[in-house]
Amino acid sequence: xxxxxxxxxxxxxxxxxxxxxxxxxxxxxxxxxxxxxxxxxxxxxxxxxxxxxxxxxxxxxxxxxxxxxxxxxxxxxxxxxxxxxxxxxxxxxxxxxxxxxxxxxxxxxxxxxxxxxxxxxxxxxxxxxxxxxxxxxxxxxxxxxxxxxxxxxxxxxxxxxxxxxxxxxxxxxxxxxxxxxxxxxxxxxxxxxxxxxxxxxxxxxxxxxxxxxxxxxxxxxxxxxxxxxxxxxxxxxxxxxxxxxxxxxxxxxxxxxxxxxxxxxxxxxxxxxxxxxxxxxxxxxxxxxxxxxxxxxxxxxxxxxxxxxxxxxxxxxxxxxxxxxxxxxxxxxxxxxxxxxxxxxxxxxxxxxxxxxxxxxxxxxxxxxxxxxxxxxxxxxxxxxxxxxxxxxxxxxxxxxxxxxxxxxxxxxxxxxxxxxxxxxxxxxxxxxxxxxxxxxxxxxxxxxxxxxxxxxxxxxxxxxxxxxxxxxxxxxxxxxxxxxxxxxxxxxxxxxxx
Ligand SMILES: Cc1cc2nc3c(=O)[nH]c(=O)nc-3n(C[C@H](O)[C@H](O)[C@H](O)COP(=O)(O)OP(=O)(O)OC[C@H]3O[C@@H](n4cnc5c(N)ncnc54)[C@H](O)[C@@H]3O)c2cc1C
Numbered sequence: 001x002x003x004x005x006x007x008x009x010x011x012x013x014x015x016x017x018x019x020x021x022x023x024x025x026x027x028x029x030x031x032x033x034x035x036x037x038x039x040x041x042x043x044x045x046x047x048x049x050x051x052x053x054x055x056x057x058x059x060x061x062x063x064x065x066x067x068x069x070x071x072x073x074x075x076x077x078x079x080x081x082x083x084x085x086x087x088x089x090x091x092x093x094x095x096x097x098x099x100x101x102x103x104x105x106x107x108x109x110x111x112x113x114x115x116x117x118x119x120x121x122x123x124x125x126x127x128x129x130x131x132x133x134x135x136x137x138x139x140x141x142x143x144x145x146x147x148x149x150x151x152x153x154x155x156x157x158x159x160x161x162x163x164x165x166x167x168x169x170x171x172x173x174x175x176x177x178x179x180x181x182x183x184x185x186x187x188x189x190x191x192x193x194x195x196x197x198x199x200x201x202x203x204x205x206x207x208x209x210x211x212x213x214x215x216x217x218x219x220x221x222x223x224x225x226x227x228x229x230x231x232x233x234x235x236x237x238x239x240x241x242x243x244x245x246x247x248x249x250x251x252x253x254x255x256x257x258x259x260x261x262x263x264x265x266x267x268x269x270x271x272x273x274x275x276x277x278x279x280x281x282x283x284x285x286x287x288x289x290x291x292x293x294x295x296x297x298x299x300x301x302x303x304x305x306x307x308x309x310x311x312x313x314x315x316x317x318x319x320x321x322x323x324x325x326x327x328x329x330x331x332x333x334x335x336x337x338x339x340x341x342x343x344x345x346x347x348x349x350x351x352x353x354x355x356x357x358x359x360x361x362x363x364x365x366x367x368x369x370x371x372x373x374x375x376x377x378x379x380x381x382x383x384x385x386x387x388x389x390x391x392x393x394x395x396x397x398x399x400x401x402x403x404x405x406x407x408x409x410x411x412x413x414x415x416x417x418x419x420x421x422x423x424x425x426x427x428x429x430x431x432x433x434x435x436x437x438x439x440x441x442x443x444x445x446x447x448x449x450x451x452x453x454x455x456x457x458x459x460x461x462x463x464x465x466x467x468x469x470x471x472x473x474x475x476x477x478x479x480x481x482x483x484x485x486x487x488x489x490x491x492x493x494x495x496x497x498x499x
Contacts, residue, residue, distance in 0.1 A: 004030040005315045007135050007145040009123035009158050011035070013045075013099070014283025014300035015151030016106040020059070021308025023113035024420040025471075027315050031110075032137065034152075036120040038107045040100040042262030043177045043222065045297040047074060048102065050084060051381030052298040053091040055305050057401065058473045060418040062091070064105045069097030070208040075379045077293065077341065078348045078359050080366040082376035088454040089382060090401050096208065099297065123152065125161055128278045146315055149280045149307070151300070156285035162276040168269030168288075168339070173197055173346065174227040176241050178261040179204055182221050183254025189215060192248070193351050197226030199248050220259065227263075236263045266290040266346045268339045274303075274328040282307055287335035292345035293379050295338045302381065303331050309420055309471035318441060318495040330386040341378070373457055382456040384474075391485070392478035393461040399469045400455065405448040416445065420471040422494050424486075428465035433483060437497030438490045442468075468493075 006022055008015045011033035022029040048056075048065060056062040074094040075082045084092040110117070122138035126148055135143040150158025159166060175197070182201075192199045201223055205216035225244040232240070241261055242252040271286045283300030307327045313319035348359045365371050377383035386396040401414045404425070416423050422442040426432050430446040453461045468477035468489055477489035491497065 001134075001142055001144045003144045004028050005145065006030075006147050006149065006311060007032060007123075007133070007143050008149045008151050009135075009156075010150065010152035010283075010285070011038075011107070011110075011117050011119075012151060012153060012283065012300070013103060013106060013297045014285075014304050015149075016103065016110050017301045017304035018149060018151060018282060018308050019110050019115040019117075020106070020113055021304060021420060021471075022312055023110070023115045024059070025309060025312030025316075027312045029115055030143070031115060031117045032121050032123050032135070032143070033117055033119050034122050038100075038103050040098075040103055042260040043098075043179060045099040045102065045291075045294060047072075047097050047294060048095045049075060049294065049298050049380045050087070050089050050091045050094070051384065051398065052301050053095060054089060054382075054398065054401065054414075055302060055473065057090065058305075058414045058417040059109075059420065060415070061105070061109050064109070065095060065097060065102065068101055068105070069095035072096050072208050072213065074294070075376055077345065077375050077379060078362045078366065080363050080372075080375075082366075082372060082379070084376055084380060087376070087380075087382065087456050088400060089456065094294075094380070096206075096213075102297065123148075123150075123157055126158070126279065133278045147278050147280065147311060149282060149311070150285045151281075151283050151304070152285050154284040154288040156281060158279055159271055159281050159285050162279040162281070164276055164281065165272040166269045167272060169267065169343065171230050171265030171267040173266045173290075174230045174232060175264055176223070176225050176227060176236055176244055176261060177264065178223045178236075178241050178258050179220050180223060180238075180241070180255050180258035180261075183256065184251070186249070186253055193349070194248065195351050196228065196248065198224070198349055199226055200224040201253075223255070230265065232263065236261045264291065266343070268343050270332070270335050270339055274332060275324055280307065280311070280324065280327065282331075286331075287339060289339045289342040290346050292342045293338075295342065295379070295381075298381055299335060299338050302334070302384075303327075305472045306331050309422075313495060319493075323493075334384060337378070377457045380456075386474055388474075388476055388489075389485075392464055392475075392480065393455065393458055394453075394464060394467060394475040394478045397455055397458075397475055399467065399473050399475050400453070402449050402451065405450075406445065414473075416443065417469070417471065417473055422471055422476075423469045424466065425469065426466045427463070428481070433466060433486070435486075435490065437499075438494055440498060441494050442490065 006029040008031045011031040019031050071093045073083045125136040133148045150156045203215040204220045245252040268289045282303040310323045388396040424444040426446045464478040466479045476493045
């Protein structure tokens with residue numbers, strides 16, 4: 001039987017990111033993927049938000065996405081658009097880039113890291129024992145691993161086979177999303193709202209000019225249409241699409257030659273636990289919700305970045321298995337928050353007078369500075385704070401990508417995170433910290449920084465004299481002229497000191 005330290009079921013955005021993270025940490029990981037190639041059927045994510053771009057920057061791969069995507073201010077809530085321009089991040093915008101391109105770029109990175117992907121194969125079941133997991137495959141073979149991670153999407157086999165409950169709300173709305181040709185040009189492009197819900201017609205090809213989306217004047221058309229009835233389970237067809245268009249627009253504009261048709265609903269469910277013994281779940285396998293705000297892929301990629309280094313340390317024996325419980329503790333509340341804001345967004349889409357009044361009221365609130373900044377930071381993922389204890393405002397928050405003065409010149413902080421290793425930055429007297437008992441795991445660097453310390457929403461924070469940064473870019477400890485608590489933080493997050 002072939003063995004790997006970790007087997008990942010599913011090579012979508014979450015599985016690919018996790019594969020990359022584990023490979024960077026030197027873990028023997030393999031991905032089992034149902035699709036025979038990385039093509040994405042149907043229309044899915046349309047871009048990346050600020051924190052996901054930062055996460056890619058931490059690994060030195062953001063430029064690959066930036067080279068292909070289009071920057072835009074694309075974050076919003078309840079019909080209110082937010083401009084991130086003043087936010088303290090190198091990426092105060094979203095990047096328009098379709099999921100098929102995002103996956104292709106991620107797969108290229110994972111390939112460079114030499115992660116094997118068993119393609120065209122399903123994980124069909126698994127059994128775990130005290131020392132590992134036997135993973136059954138659709139080709140009749142099996143793999144042995146210390147841990148199995150289900151990144152296998154909303155219908156996750158790993159989640160179901162692990163017996164993890166998936167509570168939440170059944171769908172109330174059903175949408176068709178498609179790309180096709182229209183024989184007739186509609187009198188108006190763009191979004192239409194009615195009692196049924198939201199609908200949209202627009203050319204697939206577009207440009208962003210002066211921050212505005214400008215659609216091409218020919219070529220395939222992207223269609224979003226709300227269906228009259230919920231609960232269809234069969235794969236959607238061209239005649240379903242035509243019927244839905246006729247219901248809403250009175251005509252189907254001669255729709256033909258679809259290249260994709262898919263259905264999505266406002267179902268919102270979250271796994272009760274992200275872990276059952278040696279089986280873990282991440283991404284859509286752990287949470288499904290409406291696509292409002294474009295948060296699904298971002299949340300999955302960030303789940304993977306939270307889990308990757310922890311799983312690597314457990315597999316290598318650096319940290320106890322209990323470190324994996326912090327993955328659920330930190331990421332479940334983030335997923336729950338995404339469910340909450342997407343469910344609220346669905347309700348606010350209704351077109352009755354009372355809902356319109358509520359939407360207008362919320363829009364008025366979001367016109368105010370503080371609520372607008374808070375929502376923009378939430379929707380872009382820049383405000384995430386994990387509970388790593390009380391103290392300095394940086395604790396548990398993302399480390400800003402500062403320009404650091406080092407012995408090798410000025411370098412961006414994120415450059416030190418490219419290989420996904422923990423990092424102690426000493427801004428004080430050089431040689432001020434001796435972390436020899438962790439030196440095999442934690443990089444320690446003396447740097448200088450004379451600029452302001454500013455966090456999204458929080459604003460200016462006092463300059464620390466040292467910070468301990470986890471491989472996912474979150475601050476595990478910050479000291480102001482003290483080393484109090486540093487040894488505890490090192491042991492908690494990066495294992496016992498070596499003698
Ligand atoms: C219409 C629509 C629009 C969206 N827009 C956005 C957006 O703008 N922004 C955003 O962030 N998100 C968006 N999303 C959500 C986003 O597409 C998902 O959240 C994202 O794809 C989740 O990634 P994942 O890797 O967790 O799961 P998936 O992308 O579902 O990948 C799961 C992978 O597992 C494989 N697989 C499944 N079962 C098995 C098995 N048993 N064995 C082996 N392989 C298996 C599948 O083939 C697939 O490759 C949208 C979704 C929809 C439907």
